[in-house]
Amino acid sequence: xxxxxxxxxxxxxxxxxxxxxxxxxxxxxxxxxxxxxxxxxxxxxxxxxxxxxxxxxxxxxxxxxxxxxxxxxxxxxxxxxxxxxxxxxxxxxxxxxxxxxxxxxxxxxxxxxxxxxxxxxxxxxxxxxxx
Numbered sequence: 001x002x003x004x005x006x007x008x009x010x011x012x013x014x015x016x017x018x019x020x021x022x023x024x025x026x027x028x029x030x031x032x033x034x035x036x037x038x039x040x041x042x043x044x045x046x047x048x049x050x051x052x053x054x055x056x057x058x059x060x061x062x063x064x065x066x067x068x069x070x071x072x073x074x075x076x077x078x079x080x081x082x083x084x085x086x087x088x089x090x091x092x093x094x095x096x097x098x099x100x101x102x103x104x105x106x107x108x109x110x111x112x113x114x115x116x117x118x119x120x121x122x123x124x125x126x127x128x129x130x131x
Contacts, residue, residue, distance in 0.1 A: 002032035003100055003108035007131060008039045011100070011110050014130030018123045019043060019115075026114035026123060027054040030100070033108060035059040035090075043114070050113035056092030057120070058111030061099050065106050069095035069121060096120030098128060 008030035015028040027050040029040045037055060042048075061068045063083075071093035075081075083091045095118065097111035110127055112120040 001105065001107065002034075003030065003038060005038060007100075008108070010130050011127045012039055012041045015110065015112060015123050015127035016041060016043060018126035019112075022115070022119060022123070024115040024119060024123070026112050026120065027051050028123070028127070029054040029058045029111045031055065031058040031062055031108050031111070033062060033106060035062050035109075038108065046114040052090075053092055053094075053113035054096070054111040054120075056090050056111070057094055057097035057113060058109040060091050060093045061097035061109035061111065062106065063091065065099050067095075067099065067121065068093060068097040068109075068111065069117070072117075096124060098124045100128065100131070 025043045025045040027042045030038045057068045075093045100107045112123045
């Protein structure tokens with residue numbers, strides 16, 4: 001089962017709230033189990049390039065079922081580089097995304113981009129608390 005649109009929208013709203021509290025402007029992407037976009041929000045003033053990066057971080061997180069930060073240390077590994085090439089740049093193994101789970105069941109992932117990678121992850125984790 002993949003994440004529902006209503007839950008994805010709640011995650012985006014919670015992430016936006018956290019970003020505002022931190023005085024940051026970011027892009028938030030929620031993807032389903034296949035890595036397909038469910039919903040995305042670009043806050044006013046968030047960098048345009050963060051659109052692709054937030055989705056790519058979420059895609060990487062859902063593909064491996066782990067926070068994207070765990071993948072960043074392996075980004076130069078041949079397998080990770082092959083994934084980035086195979087997915088034509090849509091796979092971004094950098095900190096800022098976390099998987100969305102219900103118990104042990106993977107539903108999707110949320111990715112954030114536009115601030116520091118650490119702040120992006122903080123926003124994504126805060127959004128998960130909304131579920």
